[in-house]
Amino acid sequence: MARDLGVNSLGFAKSPAETRVVVAMSGGVDSSVVAAELKTQGYDVIGVTLQLYDHGAALAKAGACCAGRDIHDARRVAEELDFPHYVLDYENTFKEAVIDEFADAYLAGATPVPCIRCNERVKFKDLLETARDLDADCMATGHYIQRADGEHGAELHMAADSARDQSYFLFSTKPDQLNFLRFPLGHLKSKGETRALAQKYGLAVADKPDSQDICFVPNGNYAAVIEKLRPGAADPGDIVDQDGTILGTHRGVIHYTIGQRRGLGIGGLVDPLYVVKLDPDKRHVVVGPKEALSTKIVPVREINWLGDAPFDSQAEWHMRVRIRSTKEPTEAILRPTGPTTANVELLTPEEGVSPGQACVFYASEGSRVYGGGWIWRGY
Numbered sequence: 001m002a003r004d005l006g007v008n009s010l011g012f013a014k015s016p017a018e019t020r021v022v023v024a025m026s027g028g029v030d031s032s033v034v035a036a037e038l039k040t041q042g043y044d045v046i047g048v049t050l051q052l053y054d055h056g057a058a059l060a061k062a063g064a065c066c067a068g069r070d071i072h073d074a075r076r077v078a079e080e081l082d083f084p085h086y087v088l089d090y091e092n093t094f095k096e097a098v099i100d101e102f103a104d105a106y107l108a109g110a111t112p113v114p115c116i117r118c119n120e121r122v123k124f125k126d127l128l129e130t131a132r133d134l135d136a137d138c139m140a141t142g143h144y145i146q147r148a149d150g151e152h153g154a155e156l157h158m159a160a161d162s163a164r165d166q167s168y169f170l171f172s173t174k175p176d177q178l179n180f181l182r183f184p185l186g187h188l189k190s191k192g193e194t195r196a197l198a199q200k201y202g203l204a205v206a207d208k209p210d211s212q213d214i215c216f217v218p219n220g221n222y223a224a225v226i227e228k229l230r231p232g233a234a235d236p237g238d239i240v241d242q243d244g245t246i247l248g249t250h251r252g253v254i255h256y257t258i259g260q261r262r263g264l265g266i267g268g269l270v271d272p273l274y275v276v277k278l279d280p281d282k283r284h285v286v287v288g289p290k291e292a293l294s295t296k297i298v299p300v301r302e303i304n305w306l307g308d309a310p311f312d313s314q315a316e317w318h319m320r321v322r323i324r325s326t327k328e329p330t331e332a333i334l335r336p337t338g339p340t341t342a343n344v345e346l347l348t349p350e351e352g353v354s355p356g357q358a359c360v361f362y363a364s365e366g367s368r369v370y371g372g373g374w375i376w377r378g379y
Helices: 029-040 055-059 067-081 091-107 114-133 175-180 191-200 222-229
Strands: 020-024 044-051 085-089 138-140 145-150 153-158 237-240 246-250 274-279 284-288 294-305 317-322 330-338 341-351 358-362 368-375
Touching: 020 029, 020 114, 029 044, 029 067, 029 191, 044 067, 044 114, 067 085, 091 114, 091 222, 114 138, 114 175, 153 175, 317 368
Parallel strands: 020 044, 020 138, 044 085, 237 284
Antiparallel strands: 145 153, 153 368, 237 246, 274 284, 294 341, 294 368, 317 330, 317 358, 330 341, 358 368
């Protein structure tokens, strides 16, 4: 009679030693703890790190690259814990799938979120395929998000620690990817717990600071990267009000963002003005009063729907949405206009909504994530 092993911590009906897990390792504390936890539990762990970019090339600045250090840190953890580790050169893929679109979107006046595209097009696509090629049963990452087995299949849920929740950046995860992915840190209540585990396992990265910027945009200077990637693309133009009256000049729309108030160089006005629209075709930075920033209807496309019924199977979905990663979800009504498009009505209007941002859908109550889409102009 076969021995009933039950289900292991990753959800497989076999022993950890018979379960192969590829861990996506960035060189940071989170993915290192995931690798250490799984290795300690007896799983057959393989670490994989992607070399995605080179800061020196992106900025044409010698010594700006820190990708090498992250790779070194990931390799060191693998050596300390005695599991195989591979580095895959994905620079060309990353440039084509993420960086080029980021540059083009930014030049078109949008506010892109490249970390989402990276998860969608590189980490959860090519890397996941590599994990399957390595005969892995699943791939684990250090993201702060939760996966649950629901009645209709795997579900995506917000992390237990709302301050660390990364669901905004993972809304485009497809159902088949979700079946293969595991997020062992999603249940932790704080980053302090993660660092405590790193100390417990004696990891050299236990006190390594979290990365704050987009990986290929050090110091948050988007314009500097765009100018290097697209030389001469930052054409000067006019700053105009909503009626088209010229109020001043600018040195390129890439230096401005929706909602910006400072640095416009058009002082002497009674009431403050804000950037309310970017028109790269006319090379106009459009400014207006604060109330002009308020948005109630948000057109969304390229929707990845993680609900149990088809997205366009009903006229309205009453949910919560998040338009910025740093804000709490707010109540909204989703009105599908097709299988992957919708108009989203924000019950409380938000300021500074810009094309290129993500609009992520959440259950009206509870932690479930229902996917999301990309904000666009709607025409």
